[in-house]
Amino acid sequence: MKKILFIFSVITLVACNSSKEKKKTDENISKEIISENNKEKINDTVPYEDSVMLLGKANRNGFKMEAFNNWFNSGYESYSADSEVMQQLKPLLKDVTITVFMGTWCEDSQRETPHLYKILDTAGFQESDLTLITVSEEKTTPQGFEEGQDINYVPTIIFNKNGTELGRIVEYPITSLEKDMLAILSGQEYKHAYAE
Known part of the structure; x- marks a missing residue:
């Protein structure tokens, strides 16, 4: 039994x-x-010169790849945002969405993107409100994310609230990244580097 x-x-x-x-x-x-x-692929890579580049939608995890982590990590760690500006900036980021068009092949993008992440982390910005689009040297993506966005230079950082563009930083900040963000989000007059 x-x-x-x-x-x-x-x-x-x-x-x-x-x-x-x-x-x-x-x-x-x-x-x-x-x-x-x-x-919808995230952090998709394509061959570029002797390495790869990100192309299409991406996120911070893409920068952990060997091809990108050196410049991203060093740029992130070395950047120190102005604490007084950050106190003013933090409440203004509420209900704001940010779209970044950048190229992992582009020196300006390699400089500004880690700095932007450091600023947003310092401000406690929700990463879900950030859309990162990585483009080719021609400023295009296979999915056409750049269409209708007037992307001629990278990085282009676009700030939106309630579906309306508040302003953008194009290629490099005029004063500093956080000061330019403060000007845009507080409604001050701001012209990016290529504004007429």
Whole structure:
């Protein structure tokens, strides 16, 4: 009788584990299908010179790749935002969304993007309100994210509130990144480097 109970227990255990494994497999397949249907790749790379560049939608994790982490990490760590400006800037970032067009191949983008992340982290800005678009040397993406955005130079950092553009910083700040952001978000007169 004990042998029969033991065998029954083993069969039940195997059946339960098999069912759990099937469920896990089904969940993984579902995730893959959702990813395939979504077709929105994040941190996609393409060959560039002797390395790669990011192209399309990206996020901070993309800068952890070996091709980018040296300039991103050193730029982030070395930047120190003006604390007085940051106190004024922090409340103005509420309900603001930011779109950054940058090129991982571009020296200006390599300089300003880590600084922007440092400022936003210092201000406690929600990264979900930041859209990062990485472009080719022609300032394009395969998905056409740049269309209608007037992207001629990178980085271009666009500040929006309630669907309305408040202003943009183009290629480099006029004073400093955080001071230019403060001017834009507080409604002061501001002209980017290429404004007429």
